[in-house]
Amino acid sequence: MAHDRPLRLRGLTRPLGAVYNRRNQITMKASFLPIALLSLLAVSCTSIDGTMTNMRGESRYMAGYTNKREHDWKSSPIPDDVSYWDGDHLTGPPMIKINLTQQKAFFYKGGQLAGVSKISTGKEGRSTPSGAYKVQLKDIDHRSSSYGMFKEKGTDRIVDDDAEAHNEPVPPGCYYEGAPMFNFLQFAPAVGMHTGYLPGYAASHGCVRMPDGMAKKFFQNAEVGTPVIVER
Numbered sequence: 001m002a003h004d005r006p007l008r009l010r011g012l013t014r015p016l017g018a019v020y021n022r023r024n025q026i027t028m029k030a031s032f033l034p035i036a037l038l039s040l041l042a043v044s045c046t047s048i049d050g051t052m053t054n055m056r057g058e059s060r061y062m063a064g065y066t067n068k069r070e071h072d073w074k075s076s077p078i079p080d081d082v083s084y085w086d087g088d089h090l091t092g093p094p095m096i097k098i099n100l101t102q103q104k105a106f107f108y109k110g111g112q113l114a115g116v117s118k119i120s121t122g123k124e125g126r127s128t129p130s131g132a133y134k135v136q137l138k139d140i141d142h143r144s145s146s147y148g149m150f151k152e153k154g155t156d157r158i159v160d161d162d163a164e165a166h167n168e169p170v171p172p173g174c175y176y177e178g179a180p181m182f183n184f185l186q187f188a189p190a191v192g193m194h195t196g197y198l199p200g201y202a203a204s205h206g207c208v209r210m211p212d213g214m215a216k217k218f219f220q221n222a223e224v225g226t227p228v229i230v231e232r
Helices: 016-044 212-221
Strands: 006-009 012-015 094-099 104-109 112-118 131-134 137-139 143-152 158-164 174-180 184-188 191-195 208-210 227-231
Touching: 104 212, 112 212, 131 184, 184 212, 184 227, 191 212, 208 212
Parallel strands: 094 227, 191 208
Antiparallel strands: 006 012, 094 104, 104 112, 131 227, 137 184, 143 158, 143 174, 184 191
């Protein structure tokens, strides 16, 4: 076509070529919109350090060794053929021994073995301190004051699932939530025994993680002042 014929619509006159170009622009914008929305969603669901946030609400500290946290933080990927409790009938003063090499905890009543638990102690560089201690604090619903996550106020969206409260500032519009450490028995500064994930080796930041059932037994039978011996 050598010349565009005028198109009359409600008193407006435009060349057909101009209408065609306008349609192309609208089509291009419509095609670009889903891409832009996807980009926006990707940004909104990305944590501060550039990794996708964990929408289950778990803390990386509880996972301890991997970025993938599909597991329940109370569980273990390895069958537990170590832990048992047979001490409800025993009496006498309690005592706890923790063996870092064996990755086991032993509970005694009156000098008799009441139970044994599989554990996961501090990893290299954050090892659980050896020595003689006593239970200083019992807190059944304890949460970490050092390790946890930053969440967005109002939405509770996780923006950092591996936060260290004492080493990094809380981002604007966010708040800190400590990692769960239920059935907590503190025996040294910032170190205690608690329910946690056991990958099969030393993986914590210094605490002693235990299967949930065993953590409950140790918690129920220990008292403030109970001796705790940590040995290699």
